[in-house]
Amino acid sequence: MAEQRPSGGDEQKNEARAESGAGSVSAPAVRFAHESEAEFARILDFYGVTWKYEPRSFPLRWEEERVAEAFTPDFYLPDLDLYVELTTLKQGLVTDKHRKLRLLKEIYPDVRIKFLNKRDYLRLLAKYGYGPPSAEAIQAIDRVLITEAQLQRRVSELGAQVTKDYKGRAPLLVGVLRGVACFMADLMRRVSLPLAVDFMAISSYEGDKSGAVRILKDLDENVEERDILVVEDIVDTGMTLNTLLNYLHARRPASVRVCALLDKRARRLVDVPLDYVGFEVPDEFVVGYGLDYRQVYRNLPFIATLRKDWMEDGPWQMPGIVRPKKAPRGKKKRPK
Ligand code: IMP
Ligand code: MG
Secondary structure, eight states, X not given: OGGGSOOOOOTTTTBOXXXXXXXXXXXXXXXXXXXHHHHXXXXXXXXXXXXXXXXXXXXXXXXXXXXXXXXOOSXXXXXXXXXXXXXXXXXXXXXXXXXXXXXXXXXXXXXXXXXXOTTHHHHHHHHTTOOOOOHHHHHHEEEEEEOHHHHHHHHHXXXXXXXXXXXXXXXXXXXXXXXXXXXXHHHHTTOOSOOEEEEEEEEEOTTOTTOOEEEEEOOSSOOTTOEXXXXXXXXXXXXXXXXHHHHHHTTOOSEEEEEEEEEOGXXXXXXXXXXXXXXXXXXXXXXXXXXXXXXXXXXXSSEEEEOHHHHTTGGGGSTTOOOOOOOOXXXXXXXX
């Protein structure tokens, strides 16, 4: 209810979302006047859209130099340069709001503002490319760890560093499928060098704690005398990467370095050298930007943690997701 809010010039007061590295995007200490506003903020967080809550009041009417009437939009979205007023209130108030909106547009013709009801949220965000707008997916997310903007910025930095370090050479980027898909696609476009790309697919033997891995898809390129840059989505225990590095070194490349988007250092069992790291992440299961949980969530444009109570059954409740049949017991192949 804008009419009860103090108008003031403290523009930055309710700025939400930190801009620094991983894990810093925590719940902002903002007091919302309505539950619907808190929900809207949650949805914006989900999509990695920066927001400010009531950052500015627009005087609409003056009485002898004093502001007699003002309008304070609920949100400002800097990325879209857009003020948003939620209109989930009673009809009487909505009518008054529309009167104020007309005044605001008259006095401040350059200010972009939208009135949104609940149903309009996702439509607006989808229009600006924040997808996929699925209510089920939103429910499953605990919190966004790394926003789309943070990912893009960091991947650009990594690409620039690789370009510098490999100057005069043409590295072979080796990606480990399938989680690396998004990272590889973005990283290689940030490297300004002639380069080659190859992929391997690896599977860990189920139930084998030794970390043994099986090669499902081998390299197509010959790596001998080449400068190899292994591109990994996430290094957890380090088992996979360790095996892969042994495998590559045996093929006598000129050099091998590792570029990992995420480093879950707290879980490391094998000490593997990481030459480039995007973000360090806490010891939690993360999804998005290529990373999956049971093949779901890879297409989220950001990295997020999942709600624990959703991890068991959540994915299978989504429309269009087919629960794979369990393999019959006792038939699992185990390596010696
Ligand atoms: P590691 O051998 O334990 O280092 O496991 C690395 C692989 O496990 C990664 O390439 C991922 O495929 C998978 N993985 C580990 N942690 C996560 C996670 O938090 N989310 C999704 N996949 C993960
Ligand atoms: Mg992987």
